[in-house]
Amino acid sequence: xTITVFSxxxxxxxxxxxxxxxxxxxxxxxxxxxxxxxxLTFMHGARRRLDDQLxxxxxxxxxxxxxxxxxxxxxxxxxxQSLAIQEHYGEPREFDYEDTCRVAAALLAHRxxxxxxxxxxxxxxxxxAQDLSASxxxxxxxxxxxxxxxxxxxxxxxxxxxxxxxxxxxxxQLQDDHVxxxxxxxxxxxxxxxxxxxxxxGLDLPIGQGFSFRAxxxxxxxxxxLSNQIAWRVKGKTLxxxxxxxxxxxxxVVELSGTRATRAGNGPYRIGWEQADTKxxxxxxxxxxxxxxxxxxxxxxxxxxxxxxxxxxxxxxxxDRLIRTRRDVAISQQMLSAIVEKIxxxxxxxxxxSDLGYKAMSVHRAKNxxxxxxxxxxxxxxxxxxxxxxxxxxxxxxxxxxxxLVLVQAQRQLQLPPFKQQRFD
Numbered sequence: 001x002t003i004t005v006f007s008x009x010x011x012x013x014x015x016x017x018x019x020x021x022x023x024x025x026x027x028x029x030x031x032x033x034x035x036x037x038x039x040l041t042f043m044h045g046a047r048r049r050l051d052d053q054l055x056x057x058x059x060x061x062x063x064x065x066x067x068x069x070x071x072x073x074x075x076x077x078x079x080x081q082s083l084a085i086q087e088h089y090g091e092p093r094e095f096d097y098e099d100t101c102r103v104a105a106a107l108l109a110h111r112x113x114x115x116x117x118x119x120x121x122x123x124x125x126x127x128x129a130q131d132l133s134a135s136x137x138x139x140x141x142x143x144x145x146x147x148x149x150x151x152x153x154x155x156x157x158x159x160x161x162x163x164x165x166x167x168x169x170x171x172x173q174l175q176d177d178h179v180x181x182x183x184x185x186x187x188x189x190x191x192x193x194x195x196x197x198x199x200x201x202g203l204d205l206p207i208g209q210g211f212s213f214r215a216x217x218x219x220x221x222x223x224x225x226l227s228n229q230i231a232w233r234v235k236g237k238t239l240x241x242x243x244x245x246x247x248x249x250x251x252x253v254v255e256l257s258g259t260r261a262t263r264a265g266n267g268p269y270r271i272g273w274e275q276a277d278t279k280x281x282x283x284x285x286x287x288x289x290x291x292x293x294x295x296x297x298x299x300x301x302x303x304x305x306x307x308x309x310x311x312x313x314x315x316x317x318x319x320d321r322l323i324r325t326r327r328d329v330a331i332s333q334q335m336l337s338a339i340v341e342k343i344x345x346x347x348x349x350x351x352x353x354s355d356l357g358y359k360a361m362s363v364h365r366a367k368n369x370x371x372x373x374x375x376x377x378x379x380x381x382x383x384x385x386x387x388x389x390x391x392x393x394x395x396x397x398x399x400x401x402x403x404x405l406v407l408v409q410a411q412r413q414l415q416l417p418p419f420k421q422q423r424f425d
Contacts, residue, residue: 009398012181065121070097076108153169157367191210194208202386227269228262239373243363245383246362253377285341
C-alpha cells in the first residue's frame with residue numbers, strides 16, 4: 001500500500017494537507033460499508049484536535065475512529081492475547097504503555113493480524129509522527145505494509161531528547177511520496193516568521209513589530225508586562241501564556257495577573273492553567289481518602305466527597321456491577337485508584353477542548369495549537385542543551401498568529417541560546 005508523508009515547520013499546513021489528501025483518496029476509491037479511517041496520535045490533546053479536523057473532511061461522513069496509538073495498541077494486545085502468549089511476547093501491565101506498544105508491534109509483524117485490522121480500517125492517518133518512540137513507530141510501520149497510510153511530521157517539533165536521532169523521522173525520510181511544505185500559513189507577520197526561522201537555524205533571535213523579548217527579573221514585574229499586554233494588545237482576542245517550566249516563576253506570574261491590577265489600572269485578568277490529564281487524575285486521587293481495604297459504602301462515600309458527580313455516577317455503576325458478580329466485596333486502594341484512573345482516562349478521550357479566551361499551559365500542551373497572541377514565560381530554571389531550548393521556544397513562539405512577547409526571568413539568559421548563539425572564537 002502507499003505511504004504519503006507531509007512535513008514542514010509549525011503552521012505550514014501539514015494537517016490541512018493530510019485532510020485534503022484523505023478526501024482525494026476517499027473520492028478515488030470510496031470505502032465499503034462498515035469500513036472506517038483509523039486516525040492515531042500520541043497524546044489525547046492531539047487526538048481531540050485531529051478529531052475536529054476529520055469531522056470536516058468532505059465525503060468522510062464521520063466514518064472514522066480517532067484514538068491514541070496507545071489505546072489502539074492495547075486493543076490489539078487484548079484481541080490477540082493467545083497469540084502473544086504462544087509467541088512468548090509477554091503480558092504487559094495495564095498502564096505500561098511502552099511495553100503494550102512493544103507487544104502490539106510484535107503481533108502486527110504477523111500479516112494476518114494486520115489484515116484483520118485492514119478489514120475494518122483500510123486507511124491509516126498519523127499526525128505528529130515525530131513524537132513516536134521506536135515501539136510505537138513499529139506499530140505504524142507494520143500497519144503501513146497493508147493500509148493506505150497518510151502521515152504528518154516535523155522533526156524539529158519533537159521535544160523528547162531521548163528521540164534523537166529520531167526513529168520516526170529516519171523512516172519517513174525514506175518514503176518516496178514525501179511532500180515538504182516550506183511556507184507558513186498560520187501567520188504573515190514578518191517578525192514571527194523571522195523568529196521561527198532563526199530558532200530552527202540556530203541564529204541570533206531578531207526582534208521586530210509582532211515579536212519581542214524582555215528581561216523580567218521577578219514574577220511581579222513579569223505579571224505587569226502580561227497584564228499590560230492583555231489590556232493594550234490582546235483586546236479580547238485569544239491568548240496563550242506558555243512556559244517550558246510550570247513552577248514558581250510561571251505560576252507566580254499568572255497568579256499575580258489574576259489577583260491585582262497594574263499601576264496603569266490594567267487587570268486583574270483570570271488565566272486558567274491547563275493541566276495534563278495525568279496531573280488532573282493525581283490531584284483527584286489525592287482527595288479520595290479510604291482505608292487500605294474499603295467496603296463498597298466507604299468507597300462510594302469517599303468518591304462522592306470529591307464533588308465530581310460525573311465520576312461518582314460512573315464509579316457507582318462499577319460498584320453495583322462488582323456487587324452483583326461477587327459474593328464478598330472488598331475494594332482495595334489500588335483497585336479504587338485503577339478504576340478512577342480508567343474512568344478519567346475514558347472521559348479525556350471524548351472531552352472537547354477550546355482555545356478561546358485566555359489560557360496558560362506548558363509548551364508540551366501548546367503543541368499543534370494556535371492563538372492570536374502568545375506570551376512566553378521563560379524561567380531561569382529552563383534546562384536542556386542549546387538545541388533543546390531552541391526547540392522549546394520554537395514550539396511556543398509558533399503558536400502565535402499576530403504577536404508574541406517573551407518574558408525572560410534571568411537577564412543573563414538573553415546572551416545565551418536560544419536568544420543568542422554561543423560563539424567560540
